[in-house]
Amino acid sequence: MRGPFSESSPEMDYLPDNVIDQLRQAVVAPDFSATRYELLGKIGQGGMGTVYAGHDTQLDRRVALKVLNIFDPGGEAASRMAEEARILARLEHPGIVPVHDLGTLPDGRIFYAMKLVEGTRLDAYARTAAALPERLRVFLRICETVAFAHSQGILHRDLKPENIMVGPFGEVLVLDWGVARITGLARQHPASTAPGNTASGTVIGTPGYMAPEQATGAIDQVDARSDIYSLGMTLKALVSQSPVPKRLQAIWRKAASEDRSLRYAAVLDLSADVERFLAGEPVLAYRESPLERLGRLVTRNQTLVILVAAYLVMRILLFFLTRR
Numbered sequence: 001m002r003g004p005f006s007e008s009s010p011e012m013d014y015l016p017d018n019v020i021d022q023l024r025q026a027v028v029a030p031d032f033s034a035t036r037y038e039l040l041g042k043i044g045q046g047g048m049g050t051v052y053a054g055h056d057t058q059l060d061r062r063v064a065l066k067v068l069n070i071f072d073p074g075g076e077a078a079s080r081m082a083e084e085a086r087i088l089a090r091l092e093h094p095g096i097v098p099v100h101d102l103g104t105l106p107d108g109r110i111f112y113a114m115k116l117v118e119g120t121r122l123d124a125y126a127r128t129a130a131a132l133p134e135r136l137r138v139f140l141r142i143c144e145t146v147a148f149a150h151s152q153g154i155l156h157r158d159l160k161p162e163n164i165m166v167g168p169f170g171e172v173l174v175l176d177w178g179v180a181r182i183t184g185l186a187r188q189h190p191a192s193t194a195p196g197n198t199a200s201g202t203v204i205g206t207p208g209y210m211a212p213e214q215a216t217g218a219i220d221q222v223d224a225r226s227d228i229y230s231l232g233m234t235l236k237a238l239v240s241q242s243p244v245p246k247r248l249q250a251i252w253r254k255a256a257s258e259d260r261s262l263r264y265a266a267v268l269d270l271s272a273d274v275e276r277f278l279a280g281e282p283v284l285a286y287r288e289s290p291l292e293r294l295g296r297l298v299t300r301n302q303t304l305v306i307l308v309a310a311y312l313v314m315r316i317l318l319f320f321l322t323r324r
Contacts, residue, residue, distance in 0.1 A: 034106050036058045049178070051067075063116050067110075068109045087182070091152060096177075097117055141172035143231065154183070157222065158230075210226075212229075228266075231255055239252075245277075251273050
């Protein structure tokens, strides 16, 4: 006797793909019923957490909810995510997403709520028609944020275009501080332990953007210059869609030098050289030839050069006219 759900039952021949996707999401979706948040939908997923759009029922606003998504019997991943939330909460800066809440779901998974960010990832922004000066001003905003984090004793350790967002009103946000490392005085904070305990030999970062010392697991050598290397590679990715002047190439090459001692000593030194480039001034990373210096001065003072040239042409014309 065949049951209602036997292989020959027409009702069970197949399920549409969209139904299967909905069922899968219903099974794996976190349960926020015991919290103040309502789940709206998945936004993205990283190595340690999944980010969902949510609704804060108490304050009636949309938020982003990051939930631990890996098996974590020892609690190490939960500790790291909690530390990420604390780091973000301490780094109060326009370029860093503010954290609103930290909690635990009924199944024991940790989550935190933060501002819902909307915009374009930097890798997608780099493919737009944005002019070079506009791109460089975006880069300067990134540098401001990273320099602020460094001043608070925090290293990002995974800077790359995919972790940077450009908002619709010009906001520039540095995201994903999940592998950030606490250094110096900041480590005295009582809850600041997880990111600072990375074992020697552990490779943290993204190939193509992480500094050589990170790629080899030389944790004791990772410092602000490691983030500066990543910023140099990010600058290259941001401007390489169009012809890049030699002086600007020299800036990202200095920042992303294989030799740590040849990189900029601080993020503000890097951003200062970019500002000098924008202003048409000499940059520290590049030694100009006399001809290049003349060309830069002409370009920088183009209006004055045109006026002087027009004046000289007029005087020459008057000279010949008066000799007739």
